[in-house]
Amino acid sequence: MRTLHDLSAALADGRTTSRQLVEACLARIADPAGEGGRAFLKVHADAARLQADAMDTLRRAGRSPGPLAGIPFSVKDLADIAGQPTPAGSVVLANAPPAAANAPVVQRILDAGFVIMGRTNMTEFAYSGLGINPHYDTPRSPWNRAVGCIPGGSSSGAAVSIADAMAYGALGTDTGGSCRVPAAMCGIVGYKPTARRVPIEGILPLSPSLDSVGPLANSVACCAAIDAVFAGEALPELKPTPVDGLRLAVPLNFVLEGMDLAVAAAFERALAVLSEAGARILPVEMPVLNEIAPANATGGFSAAEAWAWHRRLLATRGDGYDPRVRKRILRGEGMSAAAYLDLIAARADIVARFDAVTRDYDAVLMPTCPLSPPPIAALEDEAEYGRVNLLQLRNPSIGNFLDRCAISLPCHRAGEPPVGLMLMGETMGDATLLRVAAGVEQALAGAAARH
Numbered sequence: 001m002r003t004l005h006d007l008s009a010a011l012a013d014g015r016t017t018s019r020q021l022v023e024a025c026l027a028r029i030a031d032p033a034g035e036g037g038r039a040f041l042k043v044h045a046d047a048a049r050l051q052a053d054a055m056d057t058l059r060r061a062g063r064s065p066g067p068l069a070g071i072p073f074s075v076k077d078l079a080d081i082a083g084q085p086t087p088a089g090s091v092v093l094a095n096a097p098p099a100a101a102n103a104p105v106v107q108r109i110l111d112a113g114f115v116i117m118g119r120t121n122m123t124e125f126a127y128s129g130l131g132i133n134p135h136y137d138t139p140r141s142p143w144n145r146a147v148g149c150i151p152g153g154s155s156s157g158a159a160v161s162i163a164d165a166m167a168y169g170a171l172g173t174d175t176g177g178s179c180r181v182p183a184a185m186c187g188i189v190g191y192k193p194t195a196r197r198v199p200i201e202g203i204l205p206l207s208p209s210l211d212s213v214g215p216l217a218n219s220v221a222c223c224a225a226i227d228a229v230f231a232g233e234a235l236p237e238l239k240p241t242p243v244d245g246l247r248l249a250v251p252l253n254f255v256l257e258g259m260d261l262a263v264a265a266a267f268e269r270a271l272a273v274l275s276e277a278g279a280r281i282l283p284v285e286m287p288v289l290n291e292i293a294p295a296n297a298t299g300g301f302s303a304a305e306a307w308a309w310h311r312r313l314l315a316t317r318g319d320g321y322d323p324r325v326r327k328r329i330l331r332g333e334g335m336s337a338a339a340y341l342d343l344i345a346a347r348a349d350i351v352a353r354f355d356a357v358t359r360d361y362d363a364v365l366m367p368t369c370p371l372s373p374p375p376i377a378a379l380e381d382e383a384e385y386g387r388v389n390l391l392q393l394r395n396p397s398i399g400n401f402l403d404r405c406a407i408s409l410p411c412h413r414a415g416e417p418p419v420g421l422m423l424m425g426e427t428m429g430d431a432t433l434l435r436v437a438a439g440v441e442q443a444l445a446g447a448a449a450r451h
Contacts, residue, residue: 002219003217003219004217004219007168012067017070018051022051022052022072025167035140038121039139040157041136042077044119045118051116055070066113069114073168074161075120075171076119076120076122079171079202080101080102081099081102084119085099086204088124088126089135090135092313105213108232109229123153126154126175127329129154131154132385138150138376141418142160142163143418144375147377148376150373151182152181152186154182158172159182159190162216163187163188172213172216174211174214175207175211177369179191179192179214180406184368184408184418184420185369185420189218189441190216193430194428195211195212196428197428198227207301207302207305207306210302215230220409225238238435239438241435243439244277245278245280246274246436248365248423249364254394255395259367260371262412262419266419273444274440292397295350299332299334305332364425365423368419396408406422406433407433407434408420408421409423421444423440
């Protein structure tokens with residue numbers, strides 16, 4: 001029972017209870033041999049038990065809030081939960097005043113009946129795609145755990161909480177790939193919605209121009225259900241789009257550079273599976289993608305907008321920041337108003353031209369990240385940290401800059417390093433993309449079963 005559908009069915013017919021699910025998750029979180037101590041910064045054990053008992057009582061009385069009620073859930077440390085500070089993986093805000101109210105997405109999680117297990121670890125202030133946190137330690141990817149490999153970030157604890165069955169749905173955020181990179185590094189599914197669909201109020205910001213709130217879970221259908229909760233929409237009846245006949249564009253430039261052997265092999269195999277299932281895999285030169293990096297050369301929206309939010313805190317508490325995060329924020333100090341306005345104009349122009357390129361395709365395909373999870377120890381060198389961070393964020397950040405929806409699905413075989421396959425849809429084309437992704441997921445699963 002790893003998917004929300006299976007858990008909901010088991011709860012409905014009495015094969016399990018919410019309390020049993022919560023106790024099993026708490027045991028995994030508390031296991032000293034596991035990753036719970038690194039994946040969670042705060043565990044809501046007593047509150048989770050109370051919520052679970054309440055959901056079980058309501059279900060027995062025929063008054064359940066809905067099919068997702070009683071399922072364990074985790075929340076990234078930058079979302080407001082009433083009565084708690086919102087540190088965002090930092091030490092400088094660890095003793096900040098408690099939030100007066102739940103973030104709207106947190107309230108929607110509770111209204112759906114999900115049981116919040118606690119707050120998950122993250123890159124400090126969400127400003128890196130690697131998931132490394134020097135203040136609270138770094139949760140390990142499920143891959144090669146004896147060595148200790150990056151979980152991806154910034155929603156590191158969110159991804160590990162799902163991969164290790166410490167929760168079955170997770171709230172993440174995605175400014176440049178922070179749901180999709182950790183999903184790829186941990187072998188699960190991560191979804192970035194069209195940003196405007198989900199409210200970001202009550203979420204500590206990184207870059208309001210790019211920030212989005214998205215789910216991490218064990219399947220496309222799970223992510224679709226959680227996304228609907230986040231967006232305040234009815235739960236979808238997700239009918240996978242048949243792969244046969246899909247037109248799937250693969251950019252030949254920019255996104256395929258620098259792949260390691262594991263990623264290249266898994267990506268090519270995924271394309272072959274989809275082609276054999278009847279999809280039309282269409283390699284396309286998309287030169288407009290090469291314009292994104294030059295547009296962001298002065299630091300982009302993230303540096304400018306992070307600097308605007310952090311400048312007063314840096315002046316008084318800057319020594320408490322992770323130096324690698326502080327350095328990235330400080331890039332924004334030098335961006336002029338004119339450069340910022342130029343960036344806004346360049347983004348609008350690139351978006352319009354890319355929309356024209358992709359309008360005839362069902363989705364754009366690429367590897368989520370060009371590298372499988374590297375060892376954490378290898379990234380202690382600042383130059384290597386910077387190089388790998390830029391590489392891992394390169395492809396996912398396209399979707400944020402272009403204001404698109406995008407999803408990462410695992411496409412590796414059992415026993416191989418985790419590799420993500422990313423599908424990018426159109427702006428506000430979320431429902432279509434999720435159906436296409438569900439069809440792709442089915443095709444990949446069928447091939448894996450035959451293998």
